[in-house]
Amino acid sequence: MNKQLEKEIVAHSKVEALTSRTLEYLKNGFPVHFTGPTGVGKTSNAFYVAKCLERPVVVLQGHEEMTNADLLGDFNGYTKKLLVDNYIRSVVKKEETMKESFQEGVLFEAVKNGYTLIYDEFTRSKPETNNLFLSVIEERILPLYGSKHEEKWVKVHEDFSIIFTSNPAEYAGVHKTQDALMDRMITLELDYMEKNAETAILTQKTDISDEDAEKIIHFVAALRDKCLSKGKQAPGIRAAIMIATLYKQKDMTLSAEDEEFKQLCIDILLHPVHKGMEYKDKSRTLSLITQEHKKAFGGNTSGK
Numbered sequence: 001m002n003k004q005l006e007k008e009i010v011a012h013s014k015v016e017a018l019t020s021r022t023l024e025y026l027k028n029g030f031p032v033h034f035t036g037p038t039g040v041g042k043t044s045n046a047f048y049v050a051k052c053l054e055r056p057v058v059v060l061q062g063h064e065e066m067t068n069a070d071l072l073g074d075f076n077g078y079t080k081k082l083l084v085d086n087y088i089r090s091v092v093k094k095e096e097t098m099k100e101s102f103q104e105g106v107l108f109e110a111v112k113n114g115y116t117l118i119y120d121e122f123t124r125s126k127p128e129t130n131n132l133f134l135s136v137i138e139e140r141i142l143p144l145y146g147s148k149h150e151e152k153w154v155k156v157h158e159d160f161s162i163i164f165t166s167n168p169a170e171y172a173g174v175h176k177t178q179d180a181l182m183d184r185m186i187t188l189e190l191d192y193m194e195k196n197a198e199t200a201i202l203t204q205k206t207d208i209s210d211e212d213a214e215k216i217i218h219f220v221a222a223l224r225d226k227c228l229s230k231g232k233q234a235p236g237i238r239a240a241i242m243i244a245t246l247y248k249q250k251d252m253t254l255s256a257e258d259e260e261f262k263q264l265c266i267d268i269l270l271h272p273v274h275k276g277m278e279y280k281d282k283s284r285t286l287s288l289i290t291q292e293h294k295k296a297f298g299g300n301t302s303g304k
């Protein structure tokens with residue numbers, strides 16, 4: 001696992017519980033799917049579980065243009081081999097052979113060697129492409145049809161595991177639901193983290209004090225709660241990370257009276273909070289943010 005990511009994970013109680021259940025399911029041969037809104041930790045949790053499996057990790061990022069060749073591999077040109085034999089000086093024998101060289105695709109490599117595959121945002125890929133996963137999961141073989149490969153299929157290594165992630169807000173209107181594939185995995189729904197877990201993550205990522213981190217998290221969470229009761233979109237931990245990073249870097253004061261800090265919060269939050277509202281009038285969202293900002297930072301003068 002990537003050293004940077006290993007350092008970054010905050011293994012709060014929800015992460016630990018989720019990880020131990022996920023490991024149990026994967027070890028019994030069932031793929032696991034983390035789903036939930038943006039920023040709740042689906043990818044981070046997938047990496048953490050993968051690390052616990054102690055196998056090499058490969059990552060696939062779902063996208064519209066993904067093809068079977070990306071997953072299985074392809075012949076990517078020719079390798080030329082020239083053999084010159086002039087053992088007897090006057091007789092020169094030349095032999096030239098051309099061989100197609102095969103570049104293994106991500107899925108082929110993972111399945112063959114028993115790696116852990118993280119398939120992030122898999123619903124962004126076309127269902128026809130994802131159909132390859134049906135036999136990998138059910139029959140434990142990877143069919144190599146259409147790949148010009150000599151073998152017809154490759155057997156799935158017993159250490160191979162897959163963790164899928166997706167965001168349900170993206171399902172609508174992208175592709176038809178991938179029911180056959182979904183039916184073969186255990187889907188675990190992740191929700192927004194507890195405030196103390198978010199505070200720990202924020203402190204670790206931005207190196208601000210616990211007290212300041214707690215205030216920023218409470219502020220963002222208060223606005224999120226307003227969105228959740230109305231719309232589907234809401235600001236998450238990433239917005240809090242942006243606020244904390246810039247507040248620290250620009251040496252602002254964590255106070256409702258610091259106009260620069262207030263403007264920073266508005267810039268970061270107006271768009272995501274308004275997306276979560278059902279009304280059109282943006283000035284209502286602006287006054288909501290200003291109001292919550294005052295509640296969270298009113299009168300305070302914090303030293304970082």
Ligand SMILES: Nc1ncnc2c1ncn2[C@@H]1O[C@H](COP(=O)(O)OP(=O)(O)OP(=O)(O)O)[C@@H](O)[C@H]1O
Binds near residue numbers: 008165
């Ligand atoms: N347990 C954790 N420890 C440390 N950082 C975390 C943890 N959970 C989430 N994060 C951080 O929060 C942010 C969002 O996490 P992540 O990318 O895993 O969410 P996601 O649900 O996959 O989001 P998206 O759907 O937008 O891809 C990242 O900066 C990530 O590093």
